[in-house]
Amino acid sequence: MLYIYNSLTGEKEQFIPIEPGKVRIYVCGMTVYDLSHVGHARVMVVFDVVTRYLRVCGFEVTYVRNITDIDDKIIRRAYERGERIQELTARYIQALHEDSASLQILPPDREPRATEYIESIITLVQQLLDKNYAYQAENGDIYFDVSHFKSYGNLSGKRLEDLRAGERVEINEAKTDPLDFVLWKAAKPNEPAWDSPWGAGRPGWHIECSAMSMEALGVHFDIHGGGQDLQFPHHENEIAQSEAATGSKFVNYWMHNGFVRVDDEKMSKSLGNFFTIREVLHRYHPEILRYFILSSHYRSPLNYTELQLDAAKAAVTRLYTALRETAKEEDSVPVLMDWSDPLAIRFREIMDDDFNTPEALALLNEIKHELNRAREEGNTKWVNHLAKLLRSLGGILGLLNYNPEQFLRDPRQADGKSDNDFSSQAIEQLIAQRVAARKNKDWAEADRIRQILKDQGIAIEDTQTGTLWRRG
Structure with missing residues (x-):
């Protein structure tokens, strides 16, 4: 039985889908005004693993991750750069897709964009006005009246009185309560606007997600996810406006991944510790970043340091080294999981406990040790069984999808540098020369070539089938 920590109740709960055998998930995606960073990578990887695991368990999953393209x-940003909003967002949406593909993130089943749902947003705002949950202020903006929604604060565990004590009304706002939030913004000069019953304007951020999620998944669905920073006020506001409009429960299970910190400080541009996915992947293989993200439980803070990334690199390298001479090209295709295997049963028990990926990775490393032991003992049948199991379980986490030689010879494996100019061809030529020297029993020449390779960060291993090499 799968148990999920529900942010709404603060407890792990047995997962029971609304419709047996089917799961509907909505995750708040990116606001596309810049390149995606490590925090975005964590959201994408976490819910990619959640989706992969649910599907492996036999659920029919509909996964929706939105794009905010008006904000x-x-x-x-478009004004600062002197370009059209559509050009800006199109460029960063393409970059987002490229980054997610690099990280082997499976595409969501639907990827709605806010600007495509203006009609649904207007309908939702009108419902809230009709039910007296919203009002139009003197400046033309439409606000949600928080005081009319009695359970406001349940998701974040906050009381209205405490929230009001820490809030203030901005001078240019006309809302009646500091906690009221905007649903529709009246048109301003040189800003994009759409016609509505209340005049030209554009949607507020919170209402966009309610409209997109309910349009795609219905007014009541199973799981809503996102970063911990969205729990309040974004997700709190989503619940209020959605349930007020429909009179129905909005979401059964709320999942939030923890913050990303850099050297134990909050990641931010102002501190100069802000890393884009592309910057990291220039130096580290995508599976290393993915392994690093999964090495902490999704609800825990994730501390980004080069030391941690190097540790992830070493761990993934050891896994691929163990798979050498076992994984054939055709074996890289995911196979059907045999859940009767005792190790697979343990993996499922681990993942059923709120997607405990650190323990799942520990199990992969345990299987690796057993595989290496079996190889030393010459038990080929057991080696092949463990290798297939390791690749299959790793695949559920989006790992071990490469041919081992391809991974181990990637230039980024050379001391974390992607610009290493010691080519694979040059390495192969030196190895061929060394093989010839060994054949001629010229051990001094063979040792000299080994040292040249070592100085270039190339490790070699002489096996019964030939000489293997890897970077790093």
């Missing part, structure tokens, strides 16, 4: 930040 104050987007408008401001």
Whole structure:
């Protein structure tokens, strides 16, 4: 039985889908005004693994991850760069897709964009006005009246009185309560706007996600996910406006991944410790970043340091080294999982406990040790069984999808540098020369070539089938 920690109740709960055998998931995606960073990578990897695991368990999953393509930040960035909003967002959406593909993130089943759902947003705002949960202020903006939604604060565990004590109304706002939030913004000069019953304007951020999620998955669905920073006020506001409009429960299980920190400080541009996915993948193989993200439980803080990434690199390298001479090209295709295997049963028990990926990775490393032991003992049948199991379980986490030689010879494996100019061809030529020297029993020449390779960060291993090499 799968148990998920529900942020709404603060407890692990047995997962029971609304419709047997089917799961509907919505995850808050990116606001596309810049390149995606490590925090975005964590959201994408975490819910990619959640989706992969649910599907392996036999559920029919509908996974929706939105794109926010109209927002104050987007408008401001386009103005700063002197370009059209559509050009800005199109460029960063393409970059997002490229980054997620590099990390082997499976594409969501649906990827709605806010600007495609203006009609649904207007309908939702009108429902809230009709039910007296919203009002139009003197400045033309439409706000949600938090005081009319009695369970406001349940997701974040906050009381209205405490929230009001820490809030203030901005000078340019006309809302009646500091906690009221905007649903529709009246048109301003030189900003994009759409016609509505209340005049030209554009949607507020919170209402976009309610409209997109309910349009794609219905007014009541199973799982809503996102980063911990969205729990309040974004997700709190989503619950309020959605349930107020429909009179129905919005979501059964709320999942939030923890913050990303850099050297134990909060990641932020102002501190200069802000890393894009592309910057990291220039130096580290995508599976190393993925392994690093999964090495912490999704609800825990993730501390980004080069030391941690190097540790992940070493761990993934050891896994691929163990798979050498076992994984054939055709074996890289995921196979059907045999859940009767005792090790597979343990993996499932681990993942059923709120997707405990650190323990799952520990099990992969345990299987690796057993595989190496079996190889030393010459038990080929057991080696092949463990190798297939290791690749299959790793695949559920989106790992071990490469041919081992391809991974181990990737230039980024050379001391974390992607610009290593010691080519594979040059390495192969030196190895061929060394093989010839060994054949001629010229051990001094063979040792000299080994040292040249070692100085270039190339490790070699002489096996019964030939000489293997890897970077790093």
